[in-house]
Amino acid sequence: MKGIVFTEFLEMVQAKFGFEMVDYIIESSDLKSKGAYTSIGTYDFGEMLQLISHLSQKTTIPKETLIFEYGLYFFNYLEKAYPYIFEQYQDPFSFLKSVENHIHVQVRKIYPDAELPTFDVKEINSNQLEMIYYSKRALYKFAEALIQKTFEHYHKNCTVTLQMLKKDGTEVKFEIDHD
Ligand code: HEM
Structure with a gap:
């Protein structure tokens, strides 16, 4: 997992729970x-999983909620770092449709x-x-949050319905209704 995902995560933990919490979750993890x-x-x-687990235990907030918040x-x-990507799309559906074949392809090149x-x-x-989301990391709540924020970015509303295709969250279907 890329370092930016860790640095932004710890920045969020600091902003929401304070510096002591950042220290605590790092110290309690191996x-x-x-x-x-x-x-x-x-x-x-595995380091991210440990950090999230300890944050969840200490705050009593479910892991899924923390991953969604993250x-x-x-x-x-993403908005700050890649404004030119957002500018290439005029609406949330065309942006979301290109994540797999364009956006993440570019990410992999970098x-x-x-x-x-x-x-x-x-x-x-x-x-x-x-x-349909497939990943052995099962970060489907992270995906759900990015989908919702994509609509906010384009000042549009949507309803996202989630269906677990596998219990462990490695395959999840999102039905996204544009209203
Ligand atoms: C400007 C647009 C985007 C950029 C630049 C981008 C880039 C990235 C980067 C750098 C990572 C981390 C990879 C790693 O840690 O090795 C990532 C992960 C991820 N991205 Fe994107 N992303 C974008 C949009 C989206 C959108 C709209 C979605 C959801 C529909 C999405 C879904 C995910 C998920 C779920 C992960 C976590 C890894 C996993 O589940 O296996 N991304 N993305």
Whole structure:
């Protein structure tokens, strides 16, 4: 997992829960990196799982909620870091439809070791898009948050319905209704 995902995560933890919480979750985890992340480095995804688990235990907020919150936060970084990508699309459906075949393809060119999900995207009609998420990291709540924020970015409303195709969250279907 790319360092930027760790540095932004710890920044969010600091903003929402304070610096002591950042210290606590790093100290309670067994991290090869010792918690010293750089945005351009690459680290073991297991470290992120440990950090989220400890944050969840300490705050008693479910992991799914924290991952969703983190997706909302990470989107703000994407908007700031990649404004030219957003400018290439005029509406949320065309943006979402290109994540798999264009956006993440570009990301992989910049970071060949990026660990990205796979999406199967089907436009049912002009008001409904179906996205099936596949990833062994099971960060479907992160994906759901990015989908919601994409609509906010384009000042549009949507309803996202989630259906677990596999219990462990490695395959999840999103039905996205544009209203
Ligand atoms: C400007 C647009 C976007 C950029 C530049 C971008 C870039 C990235 C980057 C750098 C990562 C981290 C890879 C790693 O840690 O190795 C990532 C992960 C991820 N991205 Fe995107 N992304 C964008 C939009 C989206 C959107 C709209 C979605 C959802 C529909 C999405 C879904 C995900 C998910 C779920 C992950 C976590 C990894 C996983 O689930 O396996 N991304 N993306």
